[in-house]
Amino acid sequence: MIIAANLKTNLTRKQTSEYVDELEDFLNKNKISQEILVFPAPSSLNTHSGKVTIGTQNAYAAANGAFTGEIGQDHLDEFCVKTILIGHSERRHVLGETQEELVKKFNYYKEQGFKIVYCIGEPLEVREAGNETMMKYISAQYEGIDTDYKNLIIAYEPVWAIGTGLTPTLQEIETIHKELKKKSSAPLLYGGSVKITNANDVLALKSVDGILVGSAALNVKNFCSMCEYAQNIENKKIKENI
Secondary structure (H helix, E strand, O other): OEEEEEEEOOOOOHHHHHHHHHHHHHHHHHHOOOOEEEEHHHHOOOOOOOOEEEOOOOOOOOOOOOOOOOOOOOHHHHOOOEEEEEEOOOHHHOOOHHHHHHHHHHHHHHHHEEEEEEEEOOOOHHHHOOOOHHHHHHHHHHOOOOOOOEEEEEEEHHHHHHHOOOOHHHHHHHHHHHHHHHOOOOOOEOOOOOOOHHHHHHHHHOOOOOEEEEEHHHOHHHHHHHHHHHHHHHHHHHHHHH
16 A cells, blocks of 8 residues: 655654654554655655655656746755655645646656656535536546556545545545546545544555545654554455465
C-alpha cells in the first residue's frame, strides 16, 4: 500500500526534519515495508535517504525561469526530489489551476521521470447532482493525462470532504474506486478527511490501494499508526494466502 502525507503550508524545515526522522525511526523499528510518501511545504524540502520518500506539493513546469513565487525542477534536483503532487483540489479550486495547466505540468514532470501523484475529485454540488454528472466531472480531470504512465499514482479526494470532517461511507468509497479503476491500472489512493479513527477501515477496502492524508498527518504519531494499519492489513492478506 501507499501511505502519503500532504503537510500543506505547515511545519518549518526544522519541524519537518524532526517529523521525518521520527517517522523513519518508527518505520524501521516496526519493519514497515509499505510505500511512504511525505509532501512538505516547498521551503521545508530537504535531502533525505531512507524508507520515506520526500515529494513536492507543487512545482512549475520548467527547470527555472521568470516565474515569481514558483519553484522549478532545479530546486527539486538540489534535494534529489523526484516525486510530485499534481492537481490537488486546493490547487484547482483555491488557486485556480486549470486542466490545461495541470496537463502541461504533468507532461513536463512525466518527461523527467518523476513519480506523479495525480489528484481528482468533485465538489459537493456535483456529487449531489447524481452519479452520471459526478463521473462526467471526474472524467474531465483525466483529459490529457497519460493514465498508462508507469510512475503514476491517482488519488481520489472528494473536495467536499477535505478538511470538513465529512467523509463518504465506506460503501460509497468502494463503489467509486471500482469505477475509477476502470480508467487506469495505476494505484488508487483515497483522500478526504482521512483520520486516525477511519484510516484502518478505509485501507481495508478492496479497491483502495492507500491513502492521501492531509491535516490528520500533522500529528506524526497518528500518521505512524496509519502506516502500521496498512502493514497489518498486508500481513494479514499474506498470511491468508499461505
